[in-house]
Structures are given as structure tokens and as C-alpha cells.
Amino acid sequence: MKIGIAGAGAVGCYFGGKLYEAGHEVTFLARGEHLKAMSQQGLSIQEENRDFSVDGFFTNDVTALADVELVLFCVKSSDTKEMAEQLQAVLDEKALVMTMQNGVENEEILIDVFGAERILSAVTYIQASVDEPGKIRQQGRVKLVIGELDPSTDIKSGVVSLLQEADVDTVPSGNILAKKWNKLMWNATFNPLSALSGARVGEILDDDQLRQTAETICREVIDVAIHKGLPVDAEATISQIFSRAEIARQHRTSMLQDRLRGKRMEVEAMCGYITKQGALYGLNTPAMQSIYSALNFVNQQQGRAPQLKT
Structure with missing residues (x-):
């Protein structure tokens, strides 16, 4: 699957890295020194028991996500509206968007931009940090809980399976909010x-x-x-x-x-x-x-x- 990471900080890089390692085509949208380091040396991820490297595509160009099928939406909450509108202009109308952000307000913004039928929300339980540009460290247990915002749809099952196959502990929820x-x-x-x-x-x-x-x-x-x-x-x-x-x-x-x-x-x-x-x-x-x-x-x-x- 073609996957885009909108906001490739610690959380976005970790889950994007796991999906890349599982064989998916992952594009990381980042900026600053972090982007520069990843573009030059790739992404390095340190888990508690092992390290692995990611040679995905790293960019600051939103149009690079035009053909992705799933976006992991990981930007800071203050950037939600701007990033959502930029993505809406380039994404395929069938592409799914899954917010992995903190707080409970981002979902409403994403619904306004994309429509509820395309939005998933994930609760992320992870301790991850950018130790230095291009290097992510993860500690402790990792778990995702995923659910739809439109109860009439069933779009979470495929994404749950996708992440489980990438060795991420992932469970569905019928009441994600x-x-x-x-x-x-x-x-x-x-x-x-x-x-x-x-x-x-x-x-x-x-x-x-x-x-x-x-x-x-x-x-x-x-x-x-x-x-x-x-x-x-x-x-x-x-x-x-x-x-x-x-x-x-x-x-x-x-x-x-x-x-x-x-x-x-x-x-x-x-x-x-x-x-x-x-x-x-x-x-x-x-x-x-x-x-x-x-x-x-x-x-x-x-x-x-x-x-x-x-």
C-alpha cells in the first residue's frame, strides 16, 4: 500500500517506519533539520530490543502524497486545518485519513475538510522521541486503538490488519472518541x-x-x-x-x-x-x-x- 506520513515527527516516523519495514511504500512529509538528516542518511529507529533503518521517501512537498491510499495525520494540532486543506487539494477522493494526534478537537476539523466517511481516529500509546534529527527512540509498550468517526462505515478493519501485520499491537474500537x-x-x-x-x-x-x-x-x-x-x-x-x-x-x-x-x-x-x-x-x-x-x-x-x- 502507498502510505503518507503527514507530520513526520517521533510518532509519525515510528509508525511509518514499521509500515515501511513491513513492505509498504511510505512517503514522509517533514521539515527542517529532521528532513535534511533523513534525506541524507535515512531514518534510524531505536526500539528497546533492536535498531532498524528506513530508506523511504522524505520530502516537504505535500503533492508527493497525491497518490497515497492512507495518510497517517500526525501534525501538531495548531497545524491541523492548514495541513488538511493542503492535503484535500491533492489527495485522491478515496484516500483515507487517520489522525494520530493528541486532543479531541482535530476530528471535527478533519470531518469538515474530508467528510466523516474517510476519517479514522487512533489513540496512540507510545513513548517516542526525536533524539536528534533523523533518529527516533522508542521505549516501553506500543499500542494503537482505532475507530471510525462515521458509524455507518467499516473502514477500520483493513487499517487494523495493516498495522497488526507490521507488528504493531492494534485493536479496533466502536467508541473511539x-x-x-x-x-x-x-x-x-x-x-x-x-x-x-x-x-x-x-x-x-x-x-x-x-x-x-x-x-x-x-x-x-x-x-x-x-x-x-x-x-x-x-x-x-x-x-x-x-x-x-x-x-x-x-x-x-x-x-x-x-x-x-x-x-x-x-x-x-x-x-x-x-x-x-x-x-x-x-x-x-x-x-x-x-x-x-x-x-x-x-x-x-x-x-x-x-x-x-x-
Whole structure:
């Protein structure tokens, strides 16, 4: 199958690399030093038990994806609309688009551009990072949960099989948006706080003040989810979120990785959405609002603010 990776960062490169290794024709859409390194030396992926190399096609030209049958949509949430519109202008009308992004708002944008019948959504459970341009490191368990946004279609089965055959633990879901919310609750609890503090997940768990702040944020996010009609048991969900965090102690969250590299963080998808949805329901989210304000300031500096040290 011809597959395009729109947004070849850590997540896009890892799954694109697995599909390439399984024999598929993969085009990676990237930019900057990462693109330069891959174009010159190929893509190197380090898993826990092995390394492998990828010699796919690396480009910054969206038209190179014109004949792909499946797009893994992995750009930052702030770039969703622009990238979707660029792809819509070149993709075949039968090509499928699967968002692998954080947050729960991207699906609505993609539906507006492509139509629900062509859209899949995936919840990605992965610890991956760009260690240096052209080099990806993956740690821990990898799992994908995939579902359609149009319940009248059955387009997920083929993609699930495709990824399973590429040695990726992949399962279907009949309620993918609920699964996305479950991941958002974890991400919103740890991502913004880690980006602001510079702490890994385990350091947040071990520091009394950071852990208390994380628990406060978690309760605010759960409160928003409950008011949106999700069937959430608050105490059970908090327990699950922090149990999952224990498994990811050494993980630098995606927002922390972005800040360390001086890149814009997904502040709106992680923080802004929660604070704005909370306001719609008359809910106070003071912990998240404070972090949202601070990280917005960092984002607005666009590289002028001092970067954290690795």
C-alpha cells in the first residue's frame, strides 16, 4: 500500500517506519533539520530490543502524497486545518485519513475538510522521541486503538490488519472518541505540568507539590469530561491515570520535548480546550488556567525565551 506520513515527527516516523519495514511504500512529509538528516542518511529507529533503518521517501512537498491510499495525520494540532486543506487539494477522493494526534478537537476539523466517511481516529500509546534529527527512540509498550468517526462505515478493519501485520499491537474500537478522551485526561494531567516544570513523569509523581498539582489538574479535567456527558467515575479514573503514570516514569512528555527543543507546544489542545470547555459549563479550572497562561507566554516567545537544559 502507498502510505503518507503527514507530520513526520517521533510518532509519525515510528509508525511509518514499521509500515515501511513491513513492505509498504511510505512517503514522509517533514521539515527542517529532521528532513535534511533523513534525506541524507535515512531514518534510524531505536526500539528497546533492536535498531532498524528506513530508506523511504522524505520530502516537504505535500503533492508527493497525491497518490497515497492512507495518510497517517500526525501534525501538531495548531497545524491541523492548514495541513488538511493542503492535503484535500491533492489527495485522491478515496484516500483515507487517520489522525494520530493528541486532543479531541482535530476530528471535527478533519470531518469538515474530508467528510466523516474517510476519517479514522487512533489513540496512540507510545513513548517516542526525536533524539536528534533523523533518529527516533522508542521505549516501553506500543499500542494503537482505532475507530471510525462515521458509524455507518467499516473502514477500520483493513487499517487494523495493516498495522497488526507490521507488528504493531492494534485493536479496533466502536467508541473511539471516548478512548480519545481517556487519553486526553492523562495527557492534560501530566503534559502541561511537565513542560512548565521540566520534570519527567516519575519526578512529578515523587515530588509532593507537583503530585498534588497534578491531582488537582486531573480533577478539573475529569469535571469537564463529566459535564460533557462522558460516563466517568472520578476516583476510579484518577487511580487509573496515576497507575499508568507509574509505567511511564522515565518519560519526557511530548510538550516537554517540544519545549526543550524550542518548538511551539500544543498548549491549546492540552490546556486551552479544557479551560474553555470548563468556562462553557461554568466550571472553575484554576490550576489548568494558571499553567495555560504560563505556557502561552512561553509559546509566544517563539524561541526567544531561555530554553530548558536537557
